[in-house]
Amino acid sequence: MILIALVATGAGIAIGLSAKKAIWEGWVTDRLFQVKTAFEGVDRVESAPVLVVGLDNVALNSERLAPIPRVLMAPLLAEAGQALLEAGAVAVGYDFVFAYSADSFVDPSTGEPRLKGFDLPFQRYLYQNRDRVFIAHTEVGVPHRSFTAAAGQGGVRSVIVSTDSDGVVRQHTPRLPLSESPHLIDALLAKGGVQISERFTAIPSTRLATSIPYLSLIDVLDLLETEAGQKDLREFAAGRIVLFGGLLPFEDEHLYSDRFLPHLPAERAETGPSGRPRVQPQTAGVFILADFVAAAATGRIALDPAPGTLPALAIVFALIGAVAGLLLPLASLPFVAILGSVLALGISLVGLSAGVLLAPGVMPVACLSAMVVSGVGKVGILQRRQRSLVKLFGHYLAPDVIKQMAASEQLPELGGDTRPVVVAFIDIVGFTKMSESLADRDVVRVVNACFDEIGRVITKHEGYIDKYIGDAIMAVWNAPNKVEAPEKASVDAAAEIIGLLDQLRQITGQPPLDLRIALNAGPVLVGDIGGEHRRSFTVMGTTVNTASRVESVAKDCKVRLAISGSVAEKLPEDYPVAEIWTGQLRGLSTDISVFTLDRPEMYMEPRNGTDTQATGSKEIAADPGNLVNLNR
Template identity: 50%
Template sequence: MTAVQSAAQFQRKLLIALTACAAGIAAGYLSIGAIFEGGFTDRLLQARAALVNDRAQVRKPVAVVGLDMKALTSDRLKHIPRVFMTGALAEAGDILLDAGAKGIGFDFVFAFSTDDFIDPQTGEARLRGYDRGFLQFLYQNRGRAFVARTHSSEPHRRIAAAIGADGVKSTEVLTDSDGIVRRHAPAADLAASPSFQDALLALGGGKAVAPYRSLPTRRVQSDIPYLSLVDLIQCADTEEGRMALRDFAEDRVILFGSTMPNEDAHLYTDRYLDRAPPPSGAPCAGQAAPRGSSTSGVFVLADLVGAPLTGDIATDAGPLAVLVLIALFATAGAAAGLATQAALLPVAALGIVAAGFLPPLAALGFGIALPSVAAAASGSVALVIAGLAKIGLLTRRERQLMRLFAHYLSPHVIKKMADQESLPGLGGEKRAVTVAFIDIIGFTKLAERLSDHEVVAVVNDCFDGIGEAIIESEGFIDKYIGDAIMAVWNAPNDVAEPERRAVEAARRIIAMVPELRRRTGVATLDLRVALHSGEALVGHIGGRSRRSFTVMGTTVNIAARIEEIASERGIHLAMSQPVADAMGDEAGLAAVWRGQMRGLSQETAVYTLKTQGEAFDDAAAEDDLPANVIALNRHGRDSG
């Protein structure tokens, strides 16, 4: 390959690599925030949970008290409608604060006040003052208790007045593009933030951080300490229960909320995690929360508040780190696409996708959240584009090789060179082949009578016809030797019944002699074919600068010797015993020579086809042959 060709090839590969890298980088950035990214993020969290140590021994800084089916159907609370639960909530709040809780968060929007309810029959406000205990609790614990509001519902004015403007906080949560809650963006000043989560985080002693993702290791509804509202109230009736409640509440932020199935439920980032085993020990110190396919909103809030307090969070990586990651994988993908063979591209793509998930997984261990799909997307897209472009380039290169070298090499050899993208290695393999030597009879005398230009024209006409017969019979032209051709069947391509295909080609070659005489104007033009089958060394020989595909060994030497015998016997087609055996008796074979060839220890027989009208070993038929041919045939038998 010339320097110009090398430079052009390098430029093409560089253009492919740059295009693949650009496409990979674009794919990486487009995957950030895509609807499919969240699923991979949650699976990475699942993988991290399987790798990290069990954190069950870490005391959770947040606990949940639930208004659940157990509470609503209990003897103590079943007669109280849900909108009238304020008295029970006030009682539970006092119990928890007395037990050492840092603060209370009510994940309820108290949109009604019982003071406004009027008896429909008498018109009397018979429940006026019912909320007084709850309002007093809120007023007395301003700064330590908070109530919820949403974008569509606000607390009743009496509730808001009791808790104060700073005590009403929004419980809205952020959802990703797939509708799943995974992150929280706290305000710089947590205490002044309108967010419910920020207010409780400040109560727990947390500090403002950048937007973060929680990193739970288990389903939070089974991992965060929990008590039913009714159990909490009943536990306070005994000294033993109050002691257990102190273990449950001390130094914790407590959230109250509904844990009824499918009520205020969210899909959360913990959806693929395993559940924690049920708590053991005193019932008043914690129990199993109700299970559900989704996560109750109060547990989502509890986890978003508790995660920063325990350090189980990850903040988003900076844009420069994301760019470097995406660019590195795009470069690696482009390089892999150019270096990998076409058949292995799917395997390479799977490998780079798997490798793309390792940096985000490892980064979680350092509290850094990298885009979960960006690296895999950039690397795989770059690999596919580079691989497909290379295949297109190789296809074009293969067509060029076919056009340039089809006159010199077998198409099978050219295709193998194109597939390997390199010169074949020196050496070879043993294969059973059929070798033919085809030469122009009387070429020396022919060359004496004709000019050089005319000799070349005659030889080219002969070789053109002979070459067509060889190729159409799936043969391979090994080389041109002056006025002769060496051809091979079953190398480098696989050929079924190579002996028969070679004999078919030989018949066609001999049959074209009259047409060649007419075309060249040489009436004495004649051809001779010698065939032999056996094991030979098939491969590439030569040096670093030049090499060729050829067949070597004793089989080739015997074929050349058979050609000499055919010349001595004056016959057009001669074949060895292995070829004759492969043809069978129905071929009409006749022996023309038997003896021991030079360098061989065993006797060899040479045959021809009776249909060629030449000498054969059948005394009954000798009356039909010319006297000189009969003599040659008898001489062959005598020499055998």
């Protein structure tokens, strides 16, 4: 009994402490925030020290801003920022990466710098308000050098937020001294006179999108035009830190710990005349930055416990679990487990109220683990199988076995099986050249319009979109779903997609738009590829690589559809295929023949009886003699 109690207690402590970073623990923490709000109620937010100014749909669709591309709004953002500083704002931060300067624009037809000096107001604004205005950089985006120079040393700060193991943003670790930290959050805290040196977790009480003081950008610009509006602007800005950011749906959004919390009633929130954007499932990045600053400034945070606190609690709960498992009837243990978990979560909730984040998984897991271990030991004693049970449970508690069990419960097994599929690469021809003449939002619109129609056809013909690769789509037939005739289905889909070209050109307003499709059939590895934290379902193998090589043949031969021999030979007899190339593709050791459907729409250039198609090592006359029926 003593030996089992010691083993059970040790196991409970070890397993309980290992649960500190479990992927589910963050979910429990967020639920504790929800319970805390239910008990304490939702406070009013007039005293919130941060104001968010959003570039939202209302602003972008307003009469004043609708004609202006987003990349040309720097002067307006400068006007709004200066107005807020003059209205009493402590500091201003921009959750925008000003990577483009209109001053660098040169008319491609004349070479004239038509927008020279356009961004001068924003540059002057940054220079005159150094140490009070900060602009953002990210892992992949940095401001234009002219803005960086104007903002000066320390004027460009990082807006990157870190996530927990479950992909949710909850914590921030300050870098000291705050005024010299690379993080925008720390710079704004320093300007607000906040002193904090430890990692902290913000404790929200409502959905941020409904509670943080908010003005649309168009509200700020409109309020400046009247004396009454300027007074309202002073009430919004005085003594506050201001953060500008994008509030468009699905743009710069993250999972945050406010996602289970109630909405603050609209009449209780500080909001401008234009109202607020619709609450999204995820939280806008600018709201998260604002909440970290506001939480630290108002003490609405939880710090890590003092060293030794969690081990001590794990010991206590492991002892409770071990004693309960040994001394109480087995039938009562589920009720004891529930009571122990409720008590443990209650202690974590009290810790939150005291500003300490006690990892909520440590205590209940320590109790339950010790209870399980001692219960199994008790069964072994009663059945006189102590040795075998101790040995079995000793193996059960081995670290490598525990890791393997945890992995099998949380994630599917990496890898997969081999099966025959058809792989397709569908590329928008001339996309790079087309995108040079379009604004960014028009590029996105064109790509999305094409992908939407193409994806509909792929799905209709039982295909699976494996991934989007820039302006191309990789699709698969016969994985993960079973397709009776994947070669025929893929060719039918390709033909229908090519038949949509006129419709796509009309939808996108791009007459030069064209498509190129390559198909190849063969065996691939199908399954989950990746690692512990990120994985995806995909296909891998030589068949995929060959399909991408076949696309280059389509480009050289100026056809919209190129299919390998492994696809062509499985097509029905009434599908006319013409051989367009024979040779050895890069990376392959054997020759391969490439075909197309001998239909006019499959050729990018008009054909006649005397035209020829380039075939790499030889030329093949484009006449009926080149039609190949591979089933005969």
